[in-house]
Amino acid sequence: MSIDIRFADAPLGHEIRGVDLSQSIEDATFAEIEAAYDRYGVIVFRDQTLTPDQQIAFSKRFGPLDRYVLERYNLVTHPDIFVVSNVIENGKPIGLADAGRYWHTDMWVKPIPPRGSMLYALEVPVRDDGEPLGDTYFSSMSAAYDALPDWLRERIEGRKAVYSARKNVEYRIANAPVDPATGELSEEAKEGMRERLANMTPEITHALVKHHPRTGRKCIYYSEGAISHIIGLDEKTSDETLEALRQHVLQPRFIYRHRWRIGDLVMWDNCSCIHKATGDFDLPLRRRMHRTTLSASVAV
Numbered sequence: 001m002s003i004d005i006r007f008a009d010a011p012l013g014h015e016i017r018g019v020d021l022s023q024s025i026e027d028a029t030f031a032e033i034e035a036a037y038d039r040y041g042v043i044v045f046r047d048q049t050l051t052p053d054q055q056i057a058f059s060k061r062f063g064p065l066d067r068y069v070l071e072r073y074n075l076v077t078h079p080d081i082f083v084v085s086n087v088i089e090n091g092k093p094i095g096l097a098d099a100g101r102y103w104h105t106d107m108w109v110k111p112i113p114p115r116g117s118m119l120y121a122l123e124v125p126v127r128d129d130g131e132p133l134g135d136t137y138f139s140s141m142s143a144a145y146d147a148l149p150d151w152l153r154e155r156i157e158g159r160k161a162v163y164s165a166r167k168n169v170e171y172r173i174a175n176a177p178v179d180p181a182t183g184e185l186s187e188e189a190k191e192g193m194r195e196r197l198a199n200m201t202p203e204i205t206h207a208l209v210k211h212h213p214r215t216g217r218k219c220i221y222y223s224e225g226a227i228s229h230i231i232g233l234d235e236k237t238s239d240e241t242l243e244a245l246r247q248h249v250l251q252p253r254f255i256y257r258h259r260w261r262i263g264d265l266v267m268w269d270n271c272s273c274i275h276k277a278t279g280d281f282d283l284p285l286r287r288r289m290h291r292t293t294l295s296a297s298v299a300v
């Protein structure tokens with residue numbers, strides 16, 4: 001069978017239709033799905049109904065899985081599933097509510113970050129007028145690489161950047177949504193940031209341009225508010241280059257906005273795209289998602 005792709009009005013975020021992920025998928029069809037995932041970086045499946053076992057089974061077709069570092073956010077019965085949610089049960093959050101509300105690629109704290117993730121929507125916050133909230137944005141880092149102006153390509157090609165956990169946590173606290181009652185970041189949010197900082201390697205180095213490990217295509221490797229400096233450039237040039245890079249990779253022509261519906265499963269690749277969650281909702285509007293993480297190498 002040949003898969004049916006409905007192309008998004010962006011270089012990534014294309015919808016694959018006619019596949020029921022709860023069933024065992026034949027090898028030829030799976031190969032087409034994997035090729036689309038590798039090629040585009042973000043693919044979308046709508047109207048799925050998946051148990052944790054079924055999501056894990058589909059995820060494992062791509063290879064071994066990684067577990068999220070904060071165990072308490074993983075499903076007790078299925079620790080390969082990491083819960084992204086703002087729901088509180090018995091006084092405790094059932095998942096991680098702040099799922100990366102800044103442009104990033106997952107787990108840049110690791111020398112070899114995971115290949116990618118898939119996120120399956122069980123509950124989606126919806127406004128009174130029916131508009132979904134909590135959109136996720138994706139930007140294609142392979143398309144952004146291809147469109148680099150010559151001067152910026154020459155500036156970053158072959159160079160490495162230092163990522164700083166402290167800088168990132170400070171950036172995220174400064175940019176996090178505040179408690180409307182106090183005008184400050186909630187203690188819980190601050191504690192969550194500090195806890196993650198404690199689990200992070202203080203500094204790590206990544207190439208600014210990576211080859212995608214499966215397609216060989218060049219991608220810009222970037223996360224906002226995480227890079228302290230580019231090695232080999234003076235501070236002023238490094239700062240100017242990072243700002244130019246930020247403006248380049250966030251151009252609307254590279255970006256797909258995913259508007260969630262219950263039953264969506266979205267997969268993204270950590271080398272060829274960056275993503276950002278939005279936190280434009282709060283309880284009693286509930287969001288609950290199950291994430292699996294594909295272990296594999298992103299070229300370093």
Ligand SMILES: [Fe+2]
Binds near residue numbers: 104
């Ligand atoms: Fe993320």
